[in-house]
Amino acid sequence: MQTQTSPQNNTNLSLDPNLKAKPDTLTKIMFRKFMKNKLAVIGAVILGIIMFGALFAPWLTSHPYEQQNLLNKLQSPGGEHWLGTDRFGRDVFARMLYGARISLLVGFASVIGAISIGTVVGAVAGYFGGLIDSILMRLVDIILSIPSLFLLITLVTIFDPGIDKLIMIFALTGWTSTARLVRGEFLSLRSREFVLASKTIxxxxxxxxxxxxxxNALGPIIVSATLAVGGVILAESALSYLGLGIQPPTPSWGNMLQDAQNFTIMLKHWWYPLFPGLAILLTVLSFNFIGDGLRDALDPRIND
Structure with missing residues (x-):
């Protein structure tokens, strides 16, 4: 005798959410792990605000960043000038927004170049090994043996300071750590079954x-790139503060601090050095927090 299934039972089975639930994708898992890191989320929000201000700077301020008005110099923050004015009467808020454009442009472009060079060098060294690996790694050791700040100052002194020159210099000097990282990943992955199978065919x-x-090695590279952007922004600000980076009247957070380095100005007119220094601090911290969050999100050993 054939047993028939009750229609009511079929209905209950079809409505069971566990039977139709699809497994989470890798992207959703990484997103959840990233969102669990509160500092990373805060960093992403702060960085989003800074990037929004940089992109829409012309619409967020009514004062041209290069416009001088000596009658309004060193004016405290108020209704007309939200963050006050500098010693030439220029609006600090406008220069902050346009300075964010410079810092982010130099940071992102330099890291893209450095990551590209380091990935190629590290991949070739780790995959082929032997003499090629030895030559490339000795080149990395030579570059790392030179103090980075001394090398940057020397190169900037040789070439005229400018945005394109800074991007090129940071890209050509910042690829070594990525090369070592990628080499290590390739050394561990080149003996895997899928690689041996590809060689066989x-x-x-x-x-x-x-x-x-x-x-399969993109996770550490992405984390390294995120952390490197903050380092480049800090280095660019240091060079601009020393007068070797972005040159006035083009604003950058570093040369804004250079304008405010007079002790009397810093003591009496606190807003002048405070806001550019705070922008550098928050931006670098945001990239570091995001890098930590991405490290957790991309690490399969950390449970969701």
Whole structure:
């Protein structure tokens, strides 16, 4: 005798949410792990506000950043000038917004260049090993043996300071740590089964490197890039403060601090050095917090 299933039972089975629940995607898992890091979320919000201000600077301020008005110099924060004015009567808020454009542009562009160079060098060294690895790593050791600040000052002195020059210098001097990181990842991944299988079927080396191994090493590279942006912004601000970076009247947070380095101005007119210094601090901290959050999100050993 054939047993029939009750329609009511079928209805209950079809309405059971556990039977239709789809497994979470890797993106959702990483997002949840990132959101659990409160400092990373705060950093992302602060960085989002700074980037919004940089992108929409012309619409957020009615004062041109280069406009001088000596009658309003060193004016305290108020209704007309939200963050006050500098010693030339220029609006500090406007210069802060346009300075964010410079700092973020130099940071992102430099890190993209440095990460690209370091990834290629590290991938080639880690995949092929042997003599190629030894030569490339000795080159990395030589560059790392030179004090970074001394190297930056020397290169900036040789080339005229400018945004394009700074980006090039930071890119050409900041790839070494990424090269070592990528090399280590490739050394551990090149002996995996999927790599050996690709070699067995005759896949070309460049395709194995960039299509098979590199995607599996993107996690540490992304974290390294995020942390590096904050370091570049800090270095650019230091060079601009020393007068070797972005040159006035183009605003940057570093040369704004240089304008305010007079002790009397810093003591009596607190807003002049405070806001650019605070912008540097918050931006660098935000990138560091986001980097920590991404490290947790991309680490499979940390439970969701």
């Amino acid at each position: 005759g896949t070309r080396s460049y395709k194995i490197i960039f299509a098979h191994i590199l995607p």
